[in-house]
Amino acid sequence: MRSKKVKVEDAIGTILCHDITEIVPGEKKGRAFKKGHKITSEDIDKLRRLGKNHLQVVDMDPDDVHEDEAGIFLGKILSGKNVEVSEPSESRVNLFAAADGLLKVNVDALMALNTLEDVVASTLSNYTIVRKGEMIAGTKVTPLVVKGQILKEAGKIRKEAGEIVSVLPFKALKAGMVITGTEVYKGLIKDAFRPVLTEKVEKLGGSVAHVSYVPDDEEMIKNKILEAAAVCDVVLVSGGMAVDADDVTPKAIASVAEVIKYGSPVLPGAMFLMAYMNDDTAVIGIPACGMYAKVTILDLIYPRVAVGERIRKEDIIRLANGGLCRRCESCHYPNCSFGRG
Numbered sequence: 229m230r231s232k233k234v235k236v237e238d239a240i241g242t243i244l245c246h247d248i249t250e251i252v253p254g255e256k257k258g259r260a261f262k263k264g265h266k267i268t269s270e271d272i273d274k275l276r277r278l279g280k281n282h283l284q285v286v287d288m289d290p291d292d293v294h295e296d297e298a299g300i301f302l303g304k305i306l307s308g309k310n311v312e313v314s315e316p317s318e319s320r321v322n323l324f325a326a327a328d329g330l331l332k333v334n335v336d337a338l339m340a341l342n343t344l345e346d347v348v349a350s351t352l353s354n355y356t357i358v359r360k361g362e363m364i365a366g367t368k369v370t371p372l373v374v375k376g377q378i379l380k381e382a383g384k385i386r387k388e389a390g391e392i393v394s395v396l397p398f399k400a401l402k403a404g405m406v407i408t409g410t411e412v413y414k415g416l417i418k419d420a421f422r423p424v425l426t427e428k429v430e431k432l433g434g435s436v437a438h439v440s441y442v443p444d445d446e447e448m449i450k451n452k453i454l455e456a457a458a459v460c461d462v463v464l465v466s467g468g469m470a471v472d473a474d475d476v477t478p479k480a481i482a483s484v485a486e487v488i489k490y491g492s493p494v495l496p497g498a499m500f501l502m503a504y505m506n507d508d509t510a511v512i513g514i515p516a517c518g519m520y521a522k523v524t525i526l527d528l529i530y531p532r533v534a535v536g537e538r539i540r541k542e543d544i545i546r547l548a549n550g551g552l553c554r555r556c557e558s559c560h561y562p563n564c565s566f567g568r569g
């Protein structure tokens with residue numbers, strides 16, 4: 229950064245390169261003016277009283293923008309739906325969730341912003357569940373002034389990408405459950421899936437609109453999925469997802485819906501299945517781990533379904549990075565690396 233020495237009276241509109249300290253003997257010693265402060269006409273008298281006749285200020289080009297203005301601009305560029313932006317402090321502005329929901333980050337656009345010289349922008353991980361008022365992103369510039377051209381490029385990135393950071397509220401999804409397993413159907417063992425799934429659905433603002441129990445019979449599972457789909461936005465089908473002779477659930481789902489992906493690179497959750505019916509009703513096959521493991525792929529995918537996102541094959545593949553649960557003795561999710569690739 230280039231700087232120059234100017235007379236105090238000529239300094240209006242310029243940017244200080246250093247702090248200016250005020251000392252009143254026996255009373256106080258502290259900062260009267262901060263590095264980066266833009267000198268105004270009201271400052272001149274005080275500067276003179278502090279004994280300043282000259283100041284070292286940033287040698288600005290006409291195209292240069294003060295750090296705080298740049299921070300405000302970047303805050304606007306970053307923020308989308310349900311996001312509030314703070315005032316700048318040393319150019320940094322923080323973004324806060326204006327509603328409960330799922331954080332959506334356009335990661336490619338975020339990376340593009342960070343490739344711009346002098347620009348820093350960081351967020352919580354994409355698809356973090358956030359509460360209203362929570363800090364979700366921060367952005368700043370690193371020097372006291374930046375080239376206006378850099379901000380223009382940031383504006384271009386925003387224009388091409390659409391929203392970069394937004395909070396998507398959960399829709400009040402009606403969920404159906406088709407719980408498979410002859411042993412459960414016959415009452416040989418007590419169903420443990422329903423309470424687990426109910427909690428996951430209700431936690432995200434949804435409700436359970438259909439529950440049925442079926443033996444390991446492809447035709448019966450298929451019929452119950454259709455029954456549930458008639459009154460629900462999403463159908464959760466549990467059990468019978470693996471390789472046993474009785475595991476017919478994937479076939480039953482495939483007979484009524486288009487399978488987007490069977491098998492996921494998330495552990496636990498390897499036998500997960502994502503499918504959609506013609507009318508866009510999501511049908512999700514949940515392996516037995518969804519019942520006993522603290523977190524599984526369902527915790528990564530269901531929130532996205534609950535904000536209305538259509539899950540693609542590559543969305544599931546991308547979960548491989550961060551898809552391995554550490555199996556901590558006491559579970560710290562979501563404050564861990566699971567699903568944070």
Ligand SMILES: Nc1nc2c(c(=O)[nH]1)N[C@H]1C(S)=C(S)[C@@H](COP(=O)(O)OP(=O)(O)OC[C@H]3O[C@@H](n4cnc5c(N)ncnc54)[C@H](O)[C@@H]3O)O[C@H]1N2
Nearest residue numbers: 409412418419420421467468469470471475498515516517
């Ligand atoms: N040879 C292999 N075995 C298994 C594989 C594999 O790749 N090769 N994958 C394993 C993985 S990973 C998982 S996860 C499970 C998937 O299990 P399923 O979804 O097929 O579950 P089931 O076989 O139906 O049941 C397993 C177990 O859980 C009990 N269960 C099922 N539903 C309920 C319920 N609603 N309430 C209570 N208990 C339930 C069931 O009785 C069985 O004991 O497969 C691995 N095996």
Ligand code: MOO
Nearest residue numbers: 496497498499517
């Ligand atoms: O699907 Mo299993 O799904 O990895 O525990």
